[in-house]
Amino acid sequence: MKIFSCIKPVIDPATRLVINESKTWIKTQDATFIASEADNYALEEALRLREKHNGEVVSLSLGGEEAAKVLRAGLAMGADRAIQISDTNLRGATEFNIAETLARAIEKDGGADLVLAGVQSDDLGTGATGVMLAEFLGWSHATVAIAISANPEGKMVQVERELEGGVIESVELTLPAVVTIQYGANQPRYASLKGIMAAKKKPFVVWSPGDVGVAASDPMLEVKELVVPEKKSRVEILSGTPEESVTLLVEKLRKEAKVL
Amino acid sequence: MILIIAEHREGKLTANSKELVVFAQRAGRDLGMPVQALVLGSAGVDLEMLSTAKIERILTIDDARLNTYDPDAWVHALKTLTDQRSPALIVAGHTTQGMDFMPRLAVALRKPLVAGCVDYAKIGDHLVLTRQVFNAKMNLKVMPKNGGPFLATLVPGSFPGDEIEMGGTPEREALPVDLTKIPVRRRSLGVSKASKGNVDLASASVIVAGGRGLKQKENFSLISELADALGGAVGASRPVVDAEWLPREYQIGSSGQTVSPKLYVAVGISGAIQHLVGMQNARCIVAINKDPEAPIFKVAHYGIVDDLFKVVPALTKLVRDLRG
Numbered sequence: 388m389k390i391f392s393c394i395k396p397v398i399d400p401a402t403r404l405v406i407n408e409s410k411t412w413i414k415t416q417d418a419t420f421i422a423s424e425a426d427n428y429a430l431e432e433a434l435r436l437r438e439k440h441n442g443e444v445v446s447l448s449l450g451g452e453e454a455a456k457v458l459r460a461g462l463a464m465g466a467d468r469a470i471q472i473s474d475t476n477l478r479g480a481t482e483f484n485i486a487e488t489l490a491r492a493i494e495k496d497g498g499a500d501l502v503l504a505g506v507q508s509d510d511l512g513t514g515a516t517g518v519m520l521a522e523f524l525g526w527s528h529a530t531v532a533i534a535i536s537a538n539p540e541g542k543m544v545q546v547e548r549e550l551e552g553g554v555i556e557s558v559e560l561t562l563p564a565v566v567t568i569q570y571g572a573n574q575p576r577y578a579s580l581k582g583i584m585a586a587k588k589k590p591f592v593v594w595s596p597g598d599v600g601v602a603a604s605d606p607m608l609e610v611k612e613l614v615v616p617e618k619k620s621r622v623e624i625l626s627g628t629p630e631e632s633v634t635l636l637v638e639k640l641r642k643e644a645k646v647l
Numbered sequence: 648m649i650l651i652i653a654e655h656r657e658g659k660l661t662a663n664s665k666e667l668v669v670f671a672q673r674a675g676r677d678l679g680m681p682v683q684a685l686v687l688g689s690a691g692v693d694l695e696m697l698s699t700a701k702i703e704r705i706l707t708i709d710d711a712r713l714n715t716y717d718p719d720a721w722v723h724a725l726k727t728l729t730d731q732r733s734p735a736l737i738v739a740g741h742t743t744q745g746m747d748f749m750p751r752l753a754v755a756l757r758k759p760l761v762a763g764c765v766d767y768a769k770i771g772d773h774l775v776l777t778r779q780v781f782n783a784k785m786n787l788k789v790m791p792k793n794g795g796p797f798l799a800t801l802v803p804g805s806f807p808g809d810e811i812e813m814g815g816t817p818e819r820e821a822l823p824v825d826l827t828k829i830p831v832r833r834r835s836l837g838v839s840k841a842s843k844g845n846v847d848l849a850s851a852s853v854i855v856a857g858g859r860g861l862k863q864k865e866n867f868s869l870i871s872e873l874a875d876a877l878g879g880a881v882g883a884s885r886p887v888v889d890a891e892w893l894p895r896e897y898q899i900g901s902s903g904q905t906v907s908p909k910l911y912v913a914v915g916i917s918g919a920i921q922h923l924v925g926m927q928n929a930r931c932i933v934a935i936n937k938d939p940e941a942p943i944f945k946v947a948h949y950g951i952v953d954d955l956f957k958v959v960p961a962l963t964k965l966v967r968d969l970r971g
Contacts, residue, residue, distance in 0.1 A: 513762035518750035527832040561832040571889025607759035611788040633962040
């Protein structure tokens with residue numbers, strides 16, 4: 388099986404997010420980029436499928452140095468080769484533009500049996516890109532997968548999808564297909580020192596959007612403003628030492644809220 | 648015309664479908680546009696909520712291919728409808744189903760999708776939609792360009808379903824759409840419900856839930872001790888369950904259990920939207936978290952911004968002392 392794993396570089400969600408001067412996005416200067424968490428589960432799933440069915444895993448990412456960084460990490464985890472679509476002008480890019488570029492790159496590389504991506508990214512976080520990618524490729528897809536298995540002939544995959552309220556749907560897809568992987572679907576492996584060394588010798592190609600036939604993209608959405616959500620909050624913060632704050636809390640719970 | 652795509656499960660329209668109507672009624676008034684609701688695979692679905700809502704029309708499309716959800720059939724039916732009726736705005740829920748077909752539809756139509764909307768404003772003649780980004784820590788306001796139609800998905804809980812305007816007499820129209828030529832490449836093999844085991848959080852009157860802030864499995868005893876002292880049950884957020892500190896049946900949120908206890912204590916839970924939709928109806932919510940920016944404080948009634956490893960033992964001791 389030939390499997391693509393898509394990896395999106397995102398600003399580390401554990402760091403403090405600072406809004407840029409034009410108030411259109413987060414300040415990316417000096418920001419630390421890491422692979423979007425769910426994409427690690429997708430890569431792990433791709434590696435496990437390769438271990439079972441042979442073939443290769445190609446990691447694909449879009450962006451500047453931050454994309455190269457997450458791709459190198461993917462190679463160290465075990466991907467066979469990497470493709471970076473080098474684009475440093477991604478500000479304002481929507482899921483639509485990203486999906487189109489990824490689809491054209493996959494086609495340029497000769498297609499695949501399966502494309503795996505995280506269920507959603509840690510920045511835009513809408514879960515749209517993988518599904519859009521499937522439509523651009525004209526393939527079938529399934530979202531929110533917690534398990535995936537391929538039949539021995541490699542013509543179909545069975546996917547367990549996690550729906551609302553603890554409901555699991557099982558679907559069968561005709562390949563080629565795009566599947567988005569849910570958080571926690573597996574335990575992603577760590578890159579070993581050996582893996583990190585081996586990664587340096589693995590094929591790593593860099594294409595421009597023009598190389599894959601994507602012209603300057605129209606984001607179709609105009610960003611008006613990035614804001615910290617207004618606090619419509621009703622919360623009463625109880626301060627003091629831990630002993631003082633819990634004493635105050637218990638009093639409020641008994642006398643005000645009457646729940647104790 | 649604003650078109651909403653109502654979602655149904657087991658013969659009932661979902662609560663989120665009502666919220667879509669509320670959004671469309673408000674945006675429709677602002678833009679001077681009528682609202683129409685579409686139900687795909689409507690046979691055997693109770694449409695009562697829509698049939699008395701103040702909207703212009705209920706559209707239905709029925710075909711054997713729409714009896715079970717399949718994105719290819721959904722997208723084809725919606726594309727046909729869009730080409731015929733030219734809605735200005737197509738809205739679905741930001742649910743696992745909505746987000747399974749709306750992105751495909753956007754690409755098929757080559758039109759913009761604003762996914763994950765929580766609010767909107769009318770500026771000039773345009774709608775500016777507010778979408779949640781960075782795990783709800785930030786809101787991004789965007790305006791679709793290049794004329795309609797455009798697509799949007801609404802995060803469940805963002806619009807109050809109980810503010811729906813009723814007293815309407817929408818006409819009904821069944822649209823014929825031929826889906827026989829759409830190849831089948833995704834087959835649903837059935838659904839199952841993850842076992843709840845012995846954990847029935849829905850009936851608990853007090854719940855103490857722990858999150859990633861507890862750092863490791865061993866520390867979860869802090870949660871069970873506090874729950875014991877309060878005579879309540881233990882719950883968890885998704886990361887705790889993913890890390891296998893607790894079995895899946897303890898998970899509270901959109902992919903776990905929905906709860907509405909009298910008292911909910913969230914410890915070390917930042918409050919991702921998926922968690923909030925599962926517990927925001929609790930009568931009294933207490934949040935203990937060292938990050939004052941954590942979204943959990945937006946739904947909490949009482950908050951303590953401090954180190955949970957100091958606060959929780961102090962609270963447990965105090966409750967134990969009081970209860971003798």
